[in-house]
Amino acid sequence: MFNTNFQTLKVAMDVAMLRQSVHSQNIANAETPNYRRKYVVFEELLKEASRIRLATTHERHIPSSQSLPQAKVEVDKQVFYRNDQNGVDVDYEVTQMVANGLRYEVLARLMSKNIEYYNTVLRGV
């Protein structure tokens, strides 16, 4: 009965919240020796998941389910900027965090709009 936007937006918002968590962790550990920066991998997995799809050459073929991948938190073991082996660039983390926060707000607003459409229909135009 409902469109898929609810599911899609929920996943996108969850990923943005996970990113926020990772940015916070990196910023909190910006001065911790041997701490390596964490990051979230999602878009790559999504691209990969949407690339592999069963061919539907007949109208009665069942299309492959559009299951969304699970976001993963990875540790960047390569990059470190300081002699104490800490890999956090605070400026990068802060800017990415702010951008991610704005993206989250956009998603929240889209979710509100999606609900509004249903409200419009329910109330009768």
Place this chain on the structure above:
Amino acid sequence: MSEFTIFNVSASGMTAQRLRLDVIASNIANSETTRTERGGPYRRRVPIFAEHLLDKSRTSAVKVVRIEEDPSPFRLVYDPSHPDADENGYVSYPNVNVLREMVDLINAQRSYEANVSAFNVTKSMINSALQIGRG
């Protein structure tokens, strides 16, 4: 992961940076202290930061595990009239370099602010999630 764990992470960062500020303040305050409880001049203190795992080891907060003493040698100043001068007339002053402490102070302040902004961004994200469906 709960959204509210993120607050704990930022809070741990703020606590650690504030403790660092305290340590720097005590280093600067004691930069000329030649007598301590344990005898001898004051030794510069350094907070040791370590990753602190929350949430079944998936979330890294930070904590200060120890406050250690800087083992570098004391600053020797020739001043035979000083009551704490040794037999050669040298006074051992703390191994605190005030300039270095000031740089550290600014660093700690900036790190604290970064944690505050992380906290604020998390807060506004949760707020905007709460506004969903309110029109």
